[in-house]
Amino acid sequence: MTVPRRLRTLVIVGVYALFIFIPGFGLVAEPTDVLVVLPIGCGSLLLVHAVTTNQLDELVYAIMGLYAALLLTSVSLSLMSVIAPNVVPSDLVGTTGPVGVTTVLVGGYLLAMREHGLQTVPPRHGN
Template identity: 40%
Template structure:
């Protein structure tokens, strides 16, 4: 049984958009914060561009890169909290509004830069225009 291309695209768009929304808002302590619009709306714009320009594979690599950044931030925060708070009290990074805002914007920035880099790499390999 073969899966129609349109269905494959719809599923890829849904999965990537969900991964971007979850990964981009992981540092927000309040899920109703206005900052949640960055990964949701911005992620929607990036996914729409990828679907329109047939760059869903490059978007997949960019989403994976963003999640590697989430992992790096999580591990780095744990190490810093362990070293900085030797009495065992771990202060959550998301509790700080400045850190949450910087992290959310930073993670979205990682996604956009990685998407542009992977798209540019494909364009260079194919000899086509990245837009």
């Protein structure tokens, strides 16, 4: 028994939306803050673009890059608090978090589209 293509795409989009929205909501100090629009809005637009242009694989690369950047940032901030406890590290919650999430997600998607997704159509010569 095979799963219909639309159902499979719907489940994939739901999982991708979950992985985009978790850091978007998690790195905002107040869930009702205006800054939540930045990562959630851009993530939603990227998700819609990936579905309509059939580039869900490129969106996966951007999501993996987002979580890699979050892991790297959290490890580096933890190491800073252990190595230099008197130095107060930057807090990810606030303006830095949503802007960083949006930047990494959009940049990763554009990079993945450039590397994998964009197929240039050769110019047509003649009539």
